[in-house]
Amino acid sequence: MEGLLTNPRKDQRWINGNGQRDNFLWRSPGGKTESLPLRTRLESGHISTTFFIGKEFSMASNSTADGKDRFFSALIYVIPLIDAFMFGSFLLQQFPILQIIYLPIMPLLQFYYQFPFAPFIIFIVLFMAVVRNSNISHFIRFNAMQAILIGILLSLFGLIVAYVIQPVFGQGLVTETLYNFAFLGALACGFFGIVQSVLGRYAEIPTISDAAYSQVRF
Structure with a gap:
């Protein structure tokens, strides 16, 4: 399943200041938008496109x-x-x-x-x-x-x-x-x-x- 990875708040990171994972919006090609934790989508294989997450993913x-x-x-x-x-x-x-x-x-x-x-x-x-x-x-x-x-x-x-x-x-x-x-x-x-x-x-x-x-x- 391919789609676009978007963040409703540009200043929001994957792991916020409280140590909790942020939710990102997952927009499928059909236009349906879901809010799922990033790690959940990674483990379930929802993301198959190339993207840049940042330091938290590398760590x-x-x-x-x-x-x-x-x-x-x-x-x-x-x-x-x-x-x-x-x-x-x-x-x-x-x-x-x-x-x-x-x-x-x-x-x-x-x-x-x-x-x-x-x-x-x-x-x-x-x-x-x-x-x-x-x-x-x-x-x-x-x-x-x-x-x-x-x-x-x-x-x-x-x-x-x-x-x-x-x-x-x-x-x-x-x-x-x-x-x-x-x-x-x-x-x-x-x-x-x-x-x-x-x-x-x-x-x-x-x-x-x-x-x-x-x-x-x-």
């Missing part, structure tokens, strides 16, 4: 990721760690112990920065072959999309620093602070994604996860 679906999904999802978050390397020049010099992070992935790091088009090729492959491939589990596709978005944000941040901040402030304290901020933020997102993936949980990162959900179909 309810954490247990569906098997060992393979967890492994490949965690592996994908190596990309943000590699993207973060270019911003670690200050901290890696000040705290050499941090270089241990990159020892296991040094061959990948060298390949990534040795070929100028490597980041773009990896982006295209991940987006077309993984994110848009409905035969791959939603768990892997979501994490791939989120890793891509983290990489895009780092690239944009790098351009802003290189062409706006550095010409004004040079290699001073402002530039160093921004580099350290980007480096630590990317490391935090990358390791958070790896840990959550290993545990079979969706790595919920504010704003970035919302954008990832909007690009990945169930």
Whole structure:
């Protein structure tokens, strides 16, 4: 049975502030409207169309990721760690112990920065072959999309620093602070994604996860 999923109140979520499930309107092709709990419709198979629910659905679906999904999802978050390397020049010099992070992935790091088009090729492959491939589990596709978005944000941040901040402030304290901020933020997102993936949980990162959900179909 196919139809439209609507919410009578736009600000209402699946699970409200009192911990109770909201009712959504279910409109069938014939025009009949029903008010049923969302989980009831999911379990009964009423919804067969592609739709976006939000964070609450992902949290309810954490247990569906098997060992393979967890492994490949965690592996994908190596990309943000590699993207973060270019911003670690200050901290890696000040705290050499941090270089241990990159020892296991040094061959990948060298390949990534040795070929100028490597980041773009990896982006295209991940987006077309993984994110848009409905035969791959939603768990892997979501994490791939989120890793891509983290990489895009780092690239944009790098351009802003290189062409706006550095010409004004040079290699001073402002530039160093921004580099350290980007480096630590990317490391935090990358390791958070790896840990959550290993545990079979969706790595919920504010704003970035919302954008990832909007690009990945169930």
